Amino acid sequence: MTGLRQYVADFVRDTEGADRATALGAQFDAGLAWVHHPEGAGGLGLGPDRQAEVDAVLSAAGRLESWERNPMGIGMVAPALMVHGTPAQRALLRPIFTAEHIxxxxxxxxxxxxxxxxxxxxxxxxxxxxxxxxxxxxxxxxxxxxxxxxxxxxxxxxxxxxxxxxxxxxxxxxxxxxxxxxxxxxxxxxxxxxxxxxxxxxxxxxxxxxxxxxxATTMLASERAVIGGSVGERGSGAIAMAVETWRRTGSDPGRRAELIRLWVDAEVLRLAALRDQRTRAEGGPGPGGSGLKLRRALLEQRIARFALELLGPAGLVYDADAVRANGPAEGDPVWTWLQSQAYTIAGGTSDVMRTIIGERVLGLPREPGLPRDTPWSQIPR
Missing domain, CATH: 2.40.110.10 (Butyryl-CoA Dehydrogenase, subunit A, domain 2)
Incomplete structure (x- = not known):
């Protein structure tokens, strides 16, 4: 579509002041939820690379997102419904996007x-x-x-x-x-x-x-692409927390080089995720997303450990009851370190990611195991 940015800008102006569900529903109906979907399914039948234009205009206007409220629905279920669902099942896409159905x-x-x-x-x-x-x-x-x-x-x-x-x-x-x-x-x-x-x-x-x-493979490929390929601003996310912790705890000069190395690694990963976004826009998520997911999980654990160690004895203090009652404090290094322990498990373990990379990216021989045609009922459990 020519003039996509103007089309989105007109949509933003027309829905100004609408509540969350109404605004997101209007975005879906306008085909701006997933522009690569067909018309009527939240899209305009455009190439997936055009979504970046839409998101840029919407973000500049401060529009609300539904991703954080419904990550499984948007990141995993919606792609599966588009590929494998019936027309009646695809009607579920709208309440998924608006987060009315978690x-x-x-x-x-x-x-x-x-x-x-x-x-x-x-x-x-x-x-x-x-x-x-x-x-x-x-x-x-x-x-x-x-x-x-x-x-x-x-x-x-x-x-x-x-x-x-x-x-x-x-x-x-x-x-x-x-x-x-x-x-x-x-x-x-x-x-x-x-x-x-x-x-x-x-x-x-x-x-x-x-x-x-x-x-399942459609959903898992989408999940890993989202986990590994999410792209924030330069210096944002976990590395921003580490930099702030370094400053707040006295800027230990002995660990300055380590912090710089982590920042560089975070930026390299961010740029790799940007490149992966373009690749996915052309052909959809593939096994390469497993590499990004693996690298992100390991890096964020390193960053979290670095920030925790900067706290010294204070890093041993954690009030789980307060977190349960009020949620984690923004940028809390202790919470971040505890949370990061799941990163190499959630969304597929790091060993599974290495297997996918070895077999599907590098073309290495399959790991030893039972023949693929072995009935499930005969597999030891």
């Missing part, structure tokens, strides 16, 4: 974390629908979610990747129980979810029976 991802299980394809949650046909039984864990935002996208096993006799099917789950349905999991920070962002005889209609199935792994 979503969670029901993948990991107590016995299937890094190896998600080994999951045991069962979905069994019952008349025209399905009955789901199992347990999920480390489920972000399950306590606040209205819906979840669950990966289930529908054919135990098939190889583990082939016997999976994806379903939309009503998190308020009978048989769904959510229990919070406290982490090191004292917060409960994660949960475990119990699915006991949950009835699911067949039209809540995403993709074909046995095609759940394709849905």
């Amino acid at each position: 979503w969670c991802q029901l993948f990991s299980e107590p016995g299937a974390g890094s190896d998600i394809a080994g999951l045991a949650t069962r979905a069994v046909r019952d008349g025209e629908g399905w009955v789901v039984d199992g347990q999920k864990t480390w489920t972000s935002l399950a306590h606040a979610a209205r819906f979840g996208l669950a990966l289930t096993r529908t054919d135990p006799g098939a190889p583990k990747h082939a016997g999976l099917t994806a379903f939309l789950i009503d998190m308020h349905a009978p048989g769904v129980r959510v229990r919070p999991l406290r982490d090191l920070t004292g917060g409960a962002h994660f949960n475990e979810v119990f699915l006991d005889g949950v009835r699911v209609a067949d039209d809540a199935r995403i993709g074909g029976v046995g095609e759940g792994w394709a849905v």
